[in-house]
Amino acid sequence: MEKIVLIDGHSILNRAYYGVPDLTNSEGLHTNAVYGFLNIMFKILDEEKPDYFAVAFDLKAPTFRHKLYEQYKGTRKPMQEELRQQVPVIKEMLTAMKVPLMMLEGYEADDLLGTVAKKAEADGLEAVVVSGDRDLLQLAADHIMIRIPKTKKGGTEIENYRTEDVMEKYQVTPIQIIELKALMGDSSDNIPGIPGVGEKTATKLIVEYGCIENAYAHVEEIKPNKARESLRDHYDMAQMSKELATINIHSPFELDMEQARMTDLYTKEAFELCKRLEFKNMLSRFEIDQSEQNQVAESFHVTSDLQQAGEWLGQLKEEKQIGFFLLSDEEKAFRGMAVSGANDTFFFCKQGFLTEGYLTSALDELLQTAEQAVTIQLKEQMHFWKPAESVRKKIRDAAIAAYLLNPLKGEYPYEDMAKDYLATMLPGKTELLGKSKIKDLDEEDKILSAVGCYQSYTALHAMPVMLEKLKAEEMDSLFEEMEMPLVYALSAMEKAGIRADAGILKEYAGELSEKIHQLEQEIYTDAGEEFNINSPKQLGLILFEKLQIPGSKKTKSGYSTAADILENLAPEYPIIQKVLDYRQVAKLKSTYADGLASFIGEDGRIHGTFHQTVTATGRISSTDPNLQNIPIRTEMGRLFRKVFLPKENWIFIDADYSQIELRVLAALSGDEALIHAFQNGIDIHTLTASQVFHTPLDQVTPLQRRNAKAVNFGIVYGISAFGLSQDLKISRKEASEYIDSYFASYPKIKEFLDRAVADAKEKGYIATYYHRRRPVPELASSNFMQRSFGERIAMNSPIQGTAADIIKLAMIRVDQRLREEQLQARLVLQVHDELLIEAPKEEEARVREILHQEMLGVTDFAVSMEIDIQSGSDWYEAH
């Protein structure tokens, strides 16, 4: 059966406008509604794969139905300017895509949609009508599906309605939707309805009487007095509303089906318009411009021949700027090297005389002569090659530059950089490889070399564009002096790894297994049956339904069994305490005992990966395994730190910044009271308690201090009364009083946080002391929750981010000092405010000295930093 998709143009544009954060292109044109519209449109078309497609719009001239309404109540609300200016743009785009625009003077889009959909159905087609307007539900039928996109946080979800779905959700037939609307009214659609009747009453009336006229005929029987009287008094209004709500399916509009037949939307004109609007992500939908792509690919040259390689390398020596990429396969085996000069990119296959050693030495030489070199993901390449100390300053990593320019992306593949900074569409790695893997490709396979060449090519050509942007945003020194040097410190840390004792781990695993088994049995006994305790779904049913334990709160696909909910119930119900214990032990076993064991290498050490381009705030993250979340808060968990050992006969030296985030806050805000406290060694939580609770410093109780500590945390997180009240299990009002009291004591902190939010709202981003930026698109959201989230981000990010910057600088300095002084000591871990070093015993004093100097030497704030240093024969002892 053939299918036609019809879109309600204004309605979807409107949806998109309010659902997508404000976007503007460099001409200053607002583009968010057009962008959102196209996204919804593509999604629908991808799903439906229709044979015909058209979009309906209202014309400016007032329609009959408008007139009727305007007689009743003046004019419609004018459209917002930012949205209004996007209407011609989307029409231009659709025209460029050769999509017919359905418009007819004197008729609304609804009428055209209704007319065409009904006609299509009568002609034996399947019709799909897309609108944000529930009014359209009256059109639903067996072969007419109404699709209503809803913008949710995880993207757009689409509700689908055929006859059955309407009846299920509204208890009335599609045609009766008209009656429903007429009774309850619809402010967004300018239907007055009748006063005092809402969804519930309207549904009841229609379910019982079928239509308004019939209800009126039986008006004396209507039960709720209010509804009866309202219907009696406003019957004329109800009739008018009904007329307003009725879509005219007999308009004289006729759609030319040949024009509506689906053709390639991705025309050159549409592509150009997308470029102008700067819809970078959308460009990938267009057939990749073959000529452009071929031009790039033609500059690629491949060899496995020694003589040829020599010739090309000689040629490359003349280049001042080079791009390079050492290609490895999925198992980290080296496969070849790509090097780009201004005009050409050469790929040297690892084969025959072109050994790994030969090629990397060749690269070393090229780096000697080149003035600057660019690559992508330098740290990964350093698993089998390290640039000489003397050339490190010449090398830049394009992925890191891209991360600084937009830290929210998560991934920085070359094709994205080519698109964003070179306006060039390149085939991505997955596109090139398809289902095959690099390790299965022959040396001379074109795809193998292409993967390497595109990386090298993009790195070289995108870098100048990115550098210019970094400079314009004052992040060039962040890039050159912080992020690039850090690559080497992180690489060294990964290479060193950290020694871990598999024996101890196994021993713990055994003990934990026993505990798990024991708790399991006790829980089954208490529950009266066996079930999977790890399943929140099953657990919720057992606790809150079978055992009827009260106080089950939150839901969303079941009961919440999160720790903070269960903790409140634990004292009263032994089974709950056991579940909590079980969870803790199970977590320790699976994630740490078994999890860590699987990462211990043949050298007896764990070599995790530190990521420099992941977090939104500038922190480093750690995976495979995550070494930044090794337990410490409970004793049972903390014991795992005994597993982490320094090299034989060496020791650990661990240094952590104390209260780094609060010190940063004090410094950035310039709050005198806080600065004074830090400079005079006053306990910060006690001081806060004394201020917030109006208690002399020496009379602050432990409880007050604990609460004040939560307040301080709250401040750093972007305070909200609700969050604080949750954490402290107090009323929102009390929490609010704490906060007010806090801000009264530290006025400059309030100023600072307010300024952060205002700044972020104005500029669209917030920055750290060292100019690292984080965009805050949430602040432009019309959704309250999203916007509040944006405000908290704006308050937290400069604090968390500046602290992250500080320890990054510290790492670079410490790492450098250790090498300068030719110590054997080396960094093995970074845990956000903590550095862990392993060192021969005799180096301890020197290392302590260096840590002290370098960690404290980074900043020159009104508040000085403070560190705690400890040493020990395992991580447990040293921290």
Add this chain to the structure above:
DNA sequence: CAAGTCACG
């Protein structure tokens, strides 16, 4: 592959 939970700063 998403949701829920929980380990860390």
Add this chain to the structure above:
DNA sequence: ACGTACGTGACTTGT
């Protein structure tokens, strides 16, 4: 009125 603390990653279930 709306419904939450900020930043991560790993493991388990269940669709």
